[in-house]
Amino acid sequence: MIKRIESATGGATVVMPTAKVLALRSRDPWREATDRARQEALSREGVVLYVRGLTDSGVTQNNAVLLLLERGMAGNLPPHVAYMLAGSAKADRAAPSRSAICEWCAQYREGGIAALLPDHKGRVVEAAGWWGPALEYYNVPGKPDMSAVHRRLVEVDGFAVSYDQVRNYLTGVPAMLGRNSPARIGKNLYRLTEKAYIRRSTENALPGDVYVADGYRADVYLAHPVTGDIWRPELTVAIDMRSRFPVGWRADEHEGTYAVQNMWAECFARWNHVPPLLYVDNGSGYKNKLMSDEMTGFYARAGVQQVIHAIPGNPHGKGWVERFFRIVKDDFLKLWRPEFYCGTDMAPEALSHTVREVKAGRLALPTLAQFSDAFNEWMLRYAYRPHPEDKNVTRAELWSQLVPIPPHASVTELKRQAVTLTVQRASVKHGRREYKHPELHAFNGQKLVLEYDLMDDRIAVMRTLEGRWICDAHLISAIDAIAPNRMEEKRVARVDDAMKRLEKKMDEQKARAGLLIDADAVAEGALPSLEGEARRIADGDDEPLLLDLTIDD
Template sequence: MSKKDDEQANRLERARSIGLFRYMLIREAADPTLTSRQRGKLVRHLASQEHTDADGRTVRITRWTLDRWILDWRQGGFDALVPSTRQSQPRTPPEVFELATALKKENPDRTAAQVRRILRAQLGWAPDERTLQRMFHRTGLVALRAPKASAVFGRFEAGRPNEIWTGDALHGPRIGGRKTYLFAFVDDHSRAVVGHRWGFAEDTVRLAAALRPALAARGVPQYIYVDNGSAFVDSWLLRACAKLGIKLVHSTPGRPEGRGKIERFFRTVNGEFTVEIASDTGEVGREIKDLAEMNRLFTAWVEQTYHRRVHSETKMAPLERWMAGAPFPVPAPADLAEAFRWSEYRSVGKTATVSLHGNRYQVDPHLAGRKVELVFDPFDLTFLRVRVEGQDAGTALPFQIARHSHPKARPEIPADEPRPTTGIDYLGLIDAAHSAELGEKINYAALGWDGPASVDLTGTNDDAATS
């Protein structure tokens, strides 16, 4: 037997070994007597396990691959599972595979889709996602980080834009040793991100910083759907929604139905944005100096990448689908400012004084002994409006001031500037493209409101400041 014939025999033997491995793996799930539900359960179980392939390597097989093998076996029997023995020159240059391997090893949380995005942004071209995925399986890189189980949610969809906004908070990476949190609101119909903000606290102030600009620029939704986190059950949010005519709905504890879209968005954020940020645990990525940079980069990613990419469910880009329902009426600046003030009820003493968080104020003498509503900016407790049964009753004059801001109104403190890093900066590439094309953040306020679109967290005395 010639050397060429010997090589061909070896390739044929190896191909049949691969076919046998595939058959042994799917034979139980391919049983034609199984129902679709039973087969799906078996395939999901196989996809979650590690297997030893024909070459003795430990690999994981995706559910998509298992389903394809089952279909091949049904159509062509065992021979359909045997790969071709022909040799061909790979079309992807080896240096591209080397860079893809380095990117995966650099950050094991990067998926094949994310590595492809980075390659395309860096080189202007990238191989197919499935090609990268096969390479990661072949080289054992998928075992660097086990996949996380994800919950399955329903497929309900609102009938029009601005009918339902779903809000939630995502725990993000640390910046300068401090944990970050993302408050975000997603339009249920279009999947557009209508409001967002990164902060150092998961509280009502940071929630307001995400929601107020959204309402000012995107209009007022009919419903806001949130969970039972402390920031979402605060009386401030209920008051703001009531003032603007929004129906605030809380999900039932332990039942996430209807929240699948924002959970899916957060998985996209983790897979494409936060994965590229350096963390205190030593993971490689861009080092963020402060929250201003974090929010700027996130805005660039949302507007440049997420809003323009066709969504797998709607088959439209989120921004395009949301704009199909425009224009949307926006609240008047005075109404928005009123909605985002805070209020608390107090009883007026016999001396016509009232107390609020250690401060004492003088009110109109005829209010002595009555219960009043104090309306205020949480960052400035030196000026309070007084209301009785919803009617204006003047202002409360400072008598003794010990605290100038509400205990919950903690301003952000910039973190120390971290050391710079080198390497491919994916978020920087996206930010540069966003700045070059748009110059500044997309201004949806062109729909009709030109007032302030950001929350004042500095504690300045501005009656229209964000509460």
């Protein structure tokens, strides 16, 4: 009856089939009970039947129970009744209590022998015909209300059912079919918010063993460092997994390779320590050839032993840094300059007022330098808060136990990018730049590693594939017109890409408004006129003619 929603990989269904749900709600407790539970229920039934025999002869139930217990203590009961009375008692008692026997009598009247089973949850529910359609209508991504499901059952399907019945049933179904079922809120959100997960402890790790990093588009309006316009910086933050101490951060345009590499380089140099493990995002800024190549990648050159990339769509994997960003948002961004906070929970009218005042020039945006100073002061206070796993020690105190592992290179060398090139005639070409040095003659035809600085392209460091230094090659030619340095070249390329995207959007808007000229249609319209002019020339004399190629309406 109910629809099956297959997973993206063709795995298990999201919604349980109706037959299985009905089986969960209408199962037979007696059939599912163990032999020991059934034997105990039979003993209780024997006691109840003896009491009911006395009540049928005119004795009240209370007096019948008391009489049963007195006869049991005196040994005046029939052998089979005495056996059942002893079998229904608790292990440390000779007979059950009066209240327990009275309760068994009431349960037997309502549910029969199955109600006398130990830990019985109630009477068996009979399946209703509208259960299946109700589950089908309720478990859809649009998250319909229970009242809408009830109206559909009554008006379309013709079931004689009340709203209270529908509500009671839908609130009592298993959680995987209830209000927050995967079919209603989506499989990913259900996995993140409803399913059980394993809480991980970092007590066995040492400070500096693992750094965790991620990016966060800060919910605050700043002045762009170049244009001065409204700008939201991309924060790239790294924290130590054991101590939760923030070891480094940067603010950039976006979380690209340049931002991530420089953040790590500055972080490693600041504490003179390279962690054996990095637990990072799966984005392109962390996972690319410049960062991950086994020979020329940043991680290998810095001395990182292993890089673990988080599973996409699973924020629990790097929950330490995600929690840090939440604290930054609630504890710093909302209170630093409240009028410039721009999170989704900011009042829309207040945010619109701030934007209008800034554009009108009546309100000055905070600068990146002001933000950096305030953020560094806040992080210092944050570092001296109690550790979440041990309230008797602060994050800074745990971090002070660090035993540094020095990086393999200086901060200047770590900020360089590297690529493998083949030497030809004592020179190497990288993009539109060519570098040359006499020492390279001995390596003609061989592959070497070229390290270059994005901000200064005058000199490139040449190394063997094993990392041994050869020479510092000098820039001898710049093919075509190029920017002063590679970083500027990247900025120019990014601007060109942005302009191309804008041109495409402008062309689309013009096409929608009917303002673009159809070249094919113009050519087809001009062809008859050109043919007429050609015939007139062929029929005329040898006098020179002036051709009018304009098209008259």
